[in-house]
Structure formats: structure tokens, C-alpha cells
């Protein structure tokens with residue numbers, strides 16, 4: 001697992017008891033060294049006041065068995081880049097592009113400027129930067145390699161209102177860091193180097209909590225105010241490995257990625273009362289606990305009925321439908337979404353245009369993601385306020401060793 005230092009682990013819902021803040025000790029190292037530096041320059045009789053921890057110098061290893069940016073804590077800012085190969089780019093061109101972008105990513109993530117970086121000073125705060133590569137069906141075809149059978153657009157769902165501008169793509173780069181300026185510089189650098197080979201199909205920025213706002217490992221709130229991600233497997237666990245990493249074949253050590261832009265109707269949500277909002281997912285808005293009781297990480301009791309004999313977690317609730325309990329099945333995926341909140345269309349009555357860049361990783365797209373999405377398509381109260389407007393699937397190749405490039409093991 002590629003882990004930044006500090007490494008805030010979080011427990012998986014209904015799998016472990018909450019263990020508190022594991023990153024705090026390591027965070028303290030950063031804070032202490034800042035304090036020491038200050039103390040050397042400004043001797044004082046007073047005990048040093050606590051300094052805020054600095055995140056700029058934190059790095060996540062780029063090389064390794066798996067690509068970084070999946071089993072690493074999701075940082076505050078991300079930009080997802082969807083690129084299309086130019087018509088004239090052949091197999092050799094694809095490999096050259098990947099070598100170039102791998103070199104850029106290996107440098108930038110470690111706080112070093114890319115070759116020909118026109119703003120080299122902007123590379124000096126990597127802030128846990130990760131760059132994760134995903135291959136679309138078009139890239140595999142251009143590189144003249146057979147794509148895995150699951151690497152194709154998702155089937156059309158009744159809830160979909162897909163827009164071309166957020167759908168598909170030959171190559172995906174997930175650029176994420178604790179600092180938006182770092183993300184911006186890295187994304188621009190990568191795009192400049194990719195320009196001779198690709199055209200930009202879409203760019204989707206997203207955000208989560210800023211570092212230092214909450215204890216590391218705290219589940220993010222989405223723009224509906226819900227705790228989102230509670231049921232995820234814990235990073236670094238055997239459970240995570242089972243859910244996410246492909247075990248065999250050319251993509252062993254990699255995974256599949258689904259990215260869907262899901263618009264969230266915040267104005268409509270405003271009109272729903274708290275009870276309706278909680279019923280929509282089957283979880284409490286304050287604690288994230290299942291409506292059947294307990295805390296955020298308690299196992300949901302889907303059998304529990306109210307005094308009137310109705311299920312406490314409604315049959316239409318998102319959590320119940322996603323879980324699969326009523327179909328006698330249960331699949332898991334690892335969700336790593338980012339919020340988006342952009343300007344509403346000019347002249348619109350709405351005060352916001354917002355949603356989620358939904359991202360999930362799973363070892364088996366057809367066996368894990370698809371059954372969940374099919375159930376949610378058929379019935380999910382949350383659909384009343386959510387609309388998928390973009391969709392793409394990518395194959396995430398395994399990580400690479402130093403001197404190698406991302407994708408060699410699947411393309412050569």
C-alpha cells in the first residue's frame with residue numbers, strides 16, 4: 001500500500017470498532033519539527049504554543065505494487081482529467097505518452113518539478129499529491145492490446161441523463177492532493193505534456209474537507225450533509241484488498257474504476273423534511289448511524305420494524321438497496337467520491353449546480369459494481385434528488401517500479 005506520512009487509517013463500517021485518530025502521532029512529528037525550527041530561531045522562556053501542522057511537504061510514494069491514490073486517504077482536492085488520444089497517435093505514441101506522464105508524475109508527487117516545468121517553484125509543496133492512471137477501451141485498442149471484457153461503457157440506466165461532455169475517455173488521470181494549487185499545477189503540467197498526444201475530453205474538479213478541519217479518517221459529508229463512505233473497507237486491510245485489487249491476469253495489482261458525475265438537486269433537497277432525508281438513505285444525518293440504531297459503524301438491522309410494523313430502514317432506502325439484503329445478495333465496492341459545486345447556468349433560478357464526482361474502485365466490475373447500480377436504478381429513494389449526468393469506466397493498471405512506466409505490464 002502506498003501511504004503518505006502521516007497515515008490516517010479509518011475503520012470500516014460494521015467491521016471494526018472506531019479506533020480514534022491514528023494519524024495524530026505522526027502529524028505531531030510535523031508539528032514538532034515546525035515548533036523546533038521556530039524555537040531555534042526565537043528562544044523563549046514560554047512553553048512553545050501548539051503550531052498547526054503543515055501538510056505541504058507530505059509525500060505519498062509513487063512507485064509500488066499498486067498505483068497510489070486508491071488505498072491512500074482521499075486528500076482535500078482532486079481534478080479528474082478525461083483525455084482522448086489524437087487520431088494520429090499509434091501504439092508507439094501511446095507508450096511514449098505513458099513514459100512521459102509517468103516521469104512527470106514520479107517527479108511531481110515527490111516535490112520535484114517535471115522536466116521543462118515552467119513554474120518549478122510550484123512543485124515544491126507536493127501536499128500528498130498522487131497521480132493515478134486509468135485506461136479506457138480506446139487506449140487499449142490503440143495500443144493493440146485486448147481490453148478486459150468489462151472495460152466498456154456501463155449499460156444505459158433508466159436514471160441516467162448522460163451528457164457527452166462528461167462521458168467516456170481514452171485515458172483518465174486522477175490528480176489529488178491536500179492543496180488545490182498543487183493539484184492545479186500538476187494537472188496543467190500533465191496536460192501540457194499530453195497535449196501533442198491527446199485532447200481534453202473533460203475536466204472534473206472536486207473537493208473534500210481541508211486537512212486539519214477534522215481528525216484524519218473522519219468520514220466526509222457530501223453536499224446533502226450526509227456522512228458518505230461509512231461502509232467502506234478500511235485502508236490497508238485484507239478486506240480492502242479483497243474488495244479492490246484484481247488478483248489475476250495482466251491487470252493483477254490494478255482495479256476497475258467507475259466515475260460518474262451525479263448532479264444533486266440541493267433545492268429539491270431543501271424542501272424535504274429531516275425524516276424524509278434520513279429515510280432516503282436509511283441513515284441518521286447527525287451521526288450517520290443506521291436508522292435501526294447504534295453509531296456510524298454499527299451493523300444495520302434491516303429486520304427491525306416500527307410499532308406500526310413497517311421496516312425502520314425502508315425498502316426504498318439507498319443503504320438497503322445498495323446493500324442487496326432484499327435480493328439475498330451483498331456486493332461491496334470502495335467509494336472515493338469528491339464533491340463539486342460550480343456556478344449555476346447563467347439566468348437560472350437555481351442558486352447552485354452541485355453534486356458528486358462519484359468514484360468507485362472494485363476488483364470485479366460486473367460482479368460487484370453492476371448489481372449494486374442495477375438495484376439502485378430499479379429502486380432508490382435518493383434517486384428523487386440525484387441524476388447521473390456523466391459516466392466512464394477505466395481499467396487501472398498496477399503500480400510500477402522505479403525506472404518503469406505505468407501500464408508497461410499490460411501493454412507490452
Ligand code: HEM
Nearest residue numbers: 226227228229230231262281283319322323356372373386
Ligand atoms: C450522489 C449520489 C450518492 C449519494 C449522495 C450517496 C450517499 C450515500 C450515503 C449517505 C450512504 C450511507 C453511508 C455510507 O455507508 O457511506 C451510502 C451508502 C452506500 N452507497 Fe451511496 N450515494 C450515492 C451514489 C451511489 C452509487 C452510484 C452507488 C453505486 C452504484 C452507491 C453505493 C453505495 C453503497 C454500496 C453503500 C453502502 C451500503 C451498505 O451499507 O451496505 N452510492 N451512499
